Amino acid sequence: MSETQPLLSPQEVDATPVYPIIHSIRSDIIHFIDTPLSYDALTAPDLTYTLIRPLVEKYGAMQRDGNMSVVFCFLLNRVYFSRDQNMATSPVSRTRAELCEILAIRTLREYGNNLLELAVVLTTSWMVYSGADETVMQMAREEREDLEERVGNAIEMAILGRSKRFIKSSSCQKVIDGIWSGKCVYQAESSHSILSDTYKRNPIHFYDPHKAPLLDHYRLKVPFIRSVLEYTNFLILFVLFILAIEWNTRDELNAPEVIFMVYALGFCLEKVAAMQEHGIQVYFKGTWNGFDLAFVTTFMLYAILRLYGVFHHSLWARSTGIDCLALIACLMFPRLAFVTLRNNLMVLSLRAMITQFVVLMLIAAFCFCGFLYALWTLSRNEAQYSAGTIAWWMLDLWFGLDASGFERSTQFHQVFGPVLMVTYAMLSNTLLLTVLVSILSNTFATINEDAAAEAMFRKAVSTIEGVKADSLFSYQPPINLVALCFMLPLSYILTPRWFHKVNVFMIRIMNLPALLVIALYERQAKHNGTTGFYETLIVVTERAYDSLPRQLKRLSIFEGLAGSDSDIDAIFEIDSHSLSITSSKGEMGTLSIRQTRQIY
Template identity: 25%
Template sequence: MALLPQTPPPVGSHNSPSGLHLPDIDDDEPLVELLRQLSEYLVEAIDAPHTFEQLRTASVGHILRPLIHYLTDRCHHPDIISALLILKWQFAAGERDDRGIHESRGYACEIVAWRFLAHLTDDELIEYLLHELPSVTSGPSGEEVDPDEDNSRGNASGRNADDGNEAERAGLLWGGRPMTDPPQAAVKRTASSSAEEEPLSSFVGLNALEIAAVANAKQFLSQNVVQKIVDDIWNGRIIFWESLSVHSKKKAKIYDTRRADPYCRLRVPKYQKGFEALFFALFLVLYYAVLVERKPEQFGFVEGLLYVWIAAFAYDEFGEFQDAGSSFYATDFWSLWDLGIIGIGFAYMISRVIGLVDNNAHTTDVALDILSLEAIFLLPRVCSLLSLIPFFGTLIPCLKEMTKDFVKFLGIVVILFCAFLTTFTMLARGEFTANEMLWIMINLMLCFVVLSNILLLTSLIAILSQVFTKVMDHAREEYLYQYSVFVLEASASRRLTYYFPPLNLIPLLLFRPLRICLPSEQIRSARIVLLKVTHFPYIVGIWIYEELNGLMNIWQSASISQKRLNYAGNYQAAPRSLRKPNLRSRSEASIPKTPGSGGRTSLGFHEADIAAILRRVDERMATLERKVDQLST
């Protein structure tokens, strides 16, 4: 949706102290109208480039303060955070000048969203950050979607917060306004609405945190109030599923051990990533076993297991793509590696089958050579959990940005190579063919690169150094952005019955044919039963881990309490002279007296006044001492 031009303020709008027209947002405001009002205020308020730090300080931040106060005091729209982050994405997409004004407006969106969150309670934080933008034509919100069905988050099937009747009355972006315009105006308005809704369709079904990842709102995601929610999702203190039943719905809430189904712990991102690492480790073992054994003429049991692992991983990745949608899926750094593993794995499987069927030794050898390439993607993917460590998590975005600039730089080398190849091919016509000249040029190009490394390599190092410095200047934001995407990618699924690979192939082979003759509720119930049977060992492992972790926390708490009691006991046993200095005696001794002055000191004060002051000091100290003793106890 293009940024809307400024229009006169609507009736009932409010003015800020700076003269800007504050938005007038109702709780049921359509998303397009919400975006329009916020966009108008930000466009009017920010007309010069500013950095994020400037906008968050008092020197420039006063521009945003009226909007923050208005949203905090009067706005209760559930999509307000999502709207601000969508505007961040729109301003970034609309950056066409070199002044950086749109970038500043994007920073303003992040700051307003962050300051708004700072005034919320924990329950409100969960509601605003994890509320998903509803769609129009899908089923009820949170209803489990069969992974074999179309549940793409970017399309209307699989996302909705209202029932079917409400969906018929109200659209996502128009809110069910009556068609009171003339027919021609209605047609124009409908066309305009469709043009505005089309870019926003990719955000349907995403919550505010996922929209922040898509919008590259790294400053917003790095704030402590946001990271607290991300950490709670990672550790399972915030869950999206509380029970396993046919009518369960996805809704973020605080985990309650007394009410939640133990099998819902399978959806905790920390456990999902742990079992994923185990899956990749076994994947790597099978990979090495097949290549080391290397039997081109035979098809063994281990190779069959490798086929199962590749198929299960591909099916699981397809389900993740459907759950996350293309926009959010592309933000995950490891998605490219997963696609590489799947592509090479299927190329190996196809060529291997062709070689065995045709009894062609050459094709079989080529298949095993293709499988050898799998290590390029598989080994780094096994170590993907290292990205949770800040040191490695910071290096990943550095390598990502440096690779982009390196690929751009290679364009210059390719252009020079093609120029020389064309020239020498024309000069050598009749003596060398084009293929022969190509091989000659490859050798010459190597010599050219070696001889010209002072120019090319120095330029490349300078470019990459600038990229590295730019990323390292925002190392914390970059790491927390990667960490947030890592966590949200594991919690994005809308499937109630999530099977870990390679067990995910069982429902695919067992229940997909039954969809023809059985209703969806019976299939869903059967999937729940199958999940509890097949994933019981996982639940036992999770239960043991949480029990040991709970005992460890109790032991640490007891150890800290014992240290406090020992400290309190030592404090009580200490002599009073060591616990509190005798202020009275020390004060009286330090005040010189003048002989024959009628009880006055050399400073002109009566001894009785000084004694009264010292008594009040002693009383205050005694009161403070009692409070300290109570706190120590």
């Protein structure tokens, strides 16, 4: 089968029965699991032979008959069971979700090392209502008018269900690594694209840079290349932000501030389009996407205040806008650190720790509002302190900075004032701190136990986010603003064929330098057999060093660059060469003996 010929045509994908398998899996899981069990208990030998293997054989037979949606159905059921928040049934539902993940891993193994089939299974967006009765479809449409027939692919279901063991499995990692590096190419599908160009749909295939066109605009949607482009775009945004905040003037918009506004607006458009395409749940699985959303919100507030203040001559709006610009620094610096050190264990842990810290602080602040209200009510009689002043004293006690609240506690009430202050101090500064340290330590220990799984999960999220269906992502900020204003109206005027031609032409013109660099890099990587950017750079550098004249190589500066381990490979090359010579001599000797025997 040719790589350009799809394993499944769109008609076969739409005709694959999915809905009956989803509910068959749900019925079997509910029937066999009625008590909470741990993961170790589920994978014990007794349950492996009596429960898991029969279910794998049952659904594996369906898979061998040509239904490639079985893995997707298992992961969809895992998402369903993992969303159970009922205190009485959630332990059982958690066990059922674990079983769905185990069965998904086992059924995916049947495809072995066939990367193309694995990619089709994991990246195809199946129609979830395919195979359902007409009465079921009618009931579903009555409940929801905007019924979505496609809810995502298997990898997206694994991300939504936090199926880290499934993502960590070797079969899934082959596909994710192939998609990330661009070796395995597939086009994402989305019904929420802002600039949709679906005229030409390429099947899942392996990429060969020597057979691809020089200006291959599809390479701009490869996750690895997109990550490099996004990192470069953010560095440019970071530099423009520093220039804007250092050189801004209060009463007017100067050139650095206008350039930053335009570039940041293109950056915001890209983030809004990503949120629109993947949905809030998948988008917020990213490590730093929360910072991006906060940046978009703060930037829009800053831009509105500045524009309003300048054009309506409002001093307050102009000054407040600059203050909001300064607040963006609290988001830009951590965001840059997180992107640069994305695979660091501390960065992986910080996301979960920050989330739990914020939740605990909000709960504690809400609970301590009772103390604030009580002290404020007592102060109405004599002290007449405002609620803001009392809250500031309480905040000082919370962080152990000042004891002004203790000194003035008798002014609230001779008896109840000191009692409330001492009780609040014990709860906030002792109990809450102990609980916070325990929770964060447990979170870090949990992530540290399987840091590889956490890193692979984050890479899977980045991979799925990197494969974009929206053509708007092929335009880099701030050119995407021009594309939105120019190409979006054309999409309603031109036919799909002509819109595709104009869109491809515009992408190639706007990204000409980037496409040429990408083509050069991928041809060098293919020629040298390397997989990563740094590995390719090292091999190219070594070849350039080997091509230098011997007199230049003997210079001390080049010997230092080569390092003390530069001749290790030469040892084995010499040994291999000597072995080949020895074997060739042995063959010649054997041949001469045979010839001698034939003569005599």
